[in-house]
Amino acid sequence: MNILFLTIAHITNTNDRGIYTDLMRQFRDKGHKVTIVSSAERRYGIPTGLSTQNGIEILKVSTLNLQKTNVIEKGIGTLLLEYQFLSAIKKYLSNVKFDLVLYSTPPITLTKVVKFVKKRDAAKTYLLLKDIFPQNAVDLNMISQGGLLHRYFRKKEKALYAVSDNIGCMSPANAAYVCANNPEIDPTKVEVCPNSIALTHEPALTATEKSTIREKYKLPSAATLFIYGGNLGKPQGIGFLLQVLRTNENLKNAFFVIVGSGTEFPLIQKWFDSNKPKNALLLKGLPKEEYDKLVKACDVGLIFLERKFTIPNYPSRLLSYLENRMPIITATDRSTDIGSIAEANGYGLSAISGDLEAINKHIHHLCENPDVIKAMGEKGYDYLKNNYTVERCYEIIMKEPR
Known part of the structure; x- marks a missing residue:
C-alpha cells in the first residue's frame, strides 16, 4: 500500500526516535511505501522539496513558524498551511496514488488536503487525534468561547472529523470526549489508538x-x-x-x-x-x-x-x-x-x-x-x-x- 502521512512535526531524520517516525518505520518495515509531508518552518530556512531517506519519501513544505512562536505568526501560518501542503502535493506527488492517508493534530486545518487525496485516489483516511482544538485554546483563555475565532476553528474541527473514516484517540477519556461533544460523529469510527514507540530493548544502565x-x-x-x-x-x-x-x-x-x-x-x-x-x-x-x-x-x-x-x-x-x-x-x-x-x-x-x-x-x-x-x-x-x-x-x- 502507498501510505501518505501529513504532519507539522519537524522531521529531519526518519531514523530518529519519536511517535511519528517510529510509526512510519513500522509501516515501511511491513512492506508499505511511505511518503511523509511535513512542514519546514521558516526558522529552519529549508525550501520546499522532495527527498528519500531510509526508504521513506519526505516532502518538506516551507511554511511560517507554527510552533513555539508568537500567536500572530502561528495563527497566520496555520491558516496558510492547508494551501501550502495542497500546492506541494499537486506539484511533487501528482503521479502517486495513495491507499491510506494518515494525519495528526495539530493542526485541524488540513481538511482540504485530506479531501483532495481521498477523492483523487479513493483513499481511506485516518486521523491521529493528538490535540483537541479550539477547545484547548478556550481552556487557556487564548480565545473566547463562542467568539468569531472559536466558531471558525470549531467548524474546521468538525469538517476534519467528518472527512475522517476513522479517528484514533490517545486514551478512553479522549475518545469519550470526542463522541460526547460531537454527537454527529458515528461512534463506531472513533477508537483508542494511543501514542506509541518502537522499543529498543536496550539493557538498563549499570x-x-x-x-x-x-x-x-x-x-x-x-x-x-x-x-x-x-x-x-x-x-x-x-x-x-x-x-x-x-x-x-x-x-x-x-x-x-x-x-x-x-x-x-x-x-x-x-x-x-x-x-x-x-x-x-x-x-x-x-x-x-x-x-x-x-x-x-x-x-x-x-x-x-x-x-x-x-x-x-x-x-x-x-x-x-x-x-x-x-x-x-x-x-x-x-x-x-x-x-x-x-x-x-x-x-x-x-x-x-x-x-x-x-x-x-x-x-x-x-x-x-x-x-x-x-x-x-x-x-x-x-x-x-x-x-x-x-x-x-x-x-x-x-x-x-x-
Whole structure:
C-alpha cells in the first residue's frame, strides 16, 4: 500500500526516535511505501522539496513558524498551511496514488488536503487525534468561547472529523470526549489508538553508567531524581511546577531536573535565577539522544498539565518514562485519564494540579521507598509493552480491510 502521512512535526531524520517516525518505520518495515509531508518552518530556512531517506519519501513544505512562536505568526501560518501542503502535493506527488492517508493534530486545518487525496485516489483516511482544538485554546483563555475565532476553528474541527473514516484517540477519556461533544460523529469510527514507540530493548544502565551521567550534569548520586522533560508552555501548568519546587527546596533526599523549551522557559529561568534552588536543575532543550541518556539516569518521571483543561490531554513524554522503567507522578486537570490509568495499573501516582499536599505526599513516599520505585517502574514497562508500541498502533490502524 502507498501510505501518505501529513504532519507539522519537524522531521529531519526518519531514523530518529519519536511517535511519528517510529510509526512510519513500522509501516515501511511491513512492506508499505511511505511518503511523509511535513512542514519546514521558516526558522529552519529549508525550501520546499522532495527527498528519500531510509526508504521513506519526505516532502518538506516551507511554511511560517507554527510552533513555539508568537500567536500572530502561528495563527497566520496555520491558516496558510492547508494551501501550502495542497500546492506541494499537486506539484511533487501528482503521479502517486495513495491507499491510506494518515494525519495528526495539530493542526485541524488540513481538511482540504485530506479531501483532495481521498477523492483523487479513493483513499481511506485516518486521523491521529493528538490535540483537541479550539477547545484547548478556550481552556487557556487564548480565545473566547463562542467568539468569531472559536466558531471558525470549531467548524474546521468538525469538517476534519467528518472527512475522517476513522479517528484514533490517545486514551478512553479522549475518545469519550470526542463522541460526547460531537454527537454527529458515528461512534463506531472513533477508537483508542494511543501514542506509541518502537522499543529498543536496550539493557538498563549499570550503576557506573548512571553515575557517569549524573556526574556530567552535577546531579547528586544518592538522591531520588525526579525529571520533568518536554515542552515548557502554558498547557503544562508551569506555575504549579514552580510551587512544587519551592515547597521541596529543603528536601535533601530529592533532586528535580527540569529540561525542555517553550514559551514559559524564560519564566522558569527567572525563577531559578531568583531562588537559586539547591536541589533543582534547569536545562534548555537537549538533543534527543542526550535527553534519553539523562532520563535513564533518573528515577521518577513528572507530568504536569494546566488545571483549567476540560479536554483530556495525554502527554507523549509518558512513553520515555515507562520505557526506562520509571514510575510517574502526575499533576493534572480532572478531565485527563493519564493519572487514573497509571494508578489503576500500578505504575504511577496522581494528583490534581494545585493540590500541593497530595503531590508532595507522593514525592516524599517515593523518596523513602526505593523498592516501590523499582516495582512500579517494572509495572510501567510491562504496560508499555502491552499497550503503547508501534506494533500495536499499526494493528489498530490496519485492522479494518483497506
